Amino acid sequence: MTGEISPIAGPVIELGPGTGPFTYALLERGVRERDLILVEFGAKFASLLRQRFPQARILEMDAAHLCSFADLKERSAGAVVSGLGLSTMPQEKVAAILDGAFRFLRPEGAFFQITYHLRCPVPRAVLDRLDLEAFYIGRTFRNLPPASVYRIARRSPALSKG
DSSP states (O other), X not given: OOTTOOGGGOSEEEEOOTTOHHHHHHHHTTOOGGGEEEEEOOHXXXXXXXXXXXTSEEEESOGGGGXXXXXXXXXXXXXXXXXXXXXXXXXHHHHHHHHXXXXXXXXXXXXXXXXXXXXXXXXXXXXXXXXXXXXXXXXXSSSSSOEEEEEEEEOOHHHHTO
């Protein structure tokens, strides 16, 4: 799930880390704990994350409000990992989450979305509005249900023109 993320991607923003399974995977890939920014809405999960990952930065907030968080440096993150259930959210909230995330991603950075659905959970209209493109990059059957990963990135200039 985190196979395309290397230690040099840091900082890495994780949206909806819950108990931290993907956080642990990022650490195993060599991302330093102090380079993790964990955005968790649930107070109990945020408290658990503070215990498990004391060097990480924990932001207890709705990921849809990420763009209003002025404490992060624009275009400093190399990757965003999301386990959020985007397919169950209204399009405007999905757009707000992606817009906020891409505000903090470097130009070559990517947003990695984990989903349990057969297709990308970000509607085509949202991708088009934000000038983004989604690529299916893999699936794991070790997860129940099996999970897929999509890499969402800024469109290349050639694709943006037509």
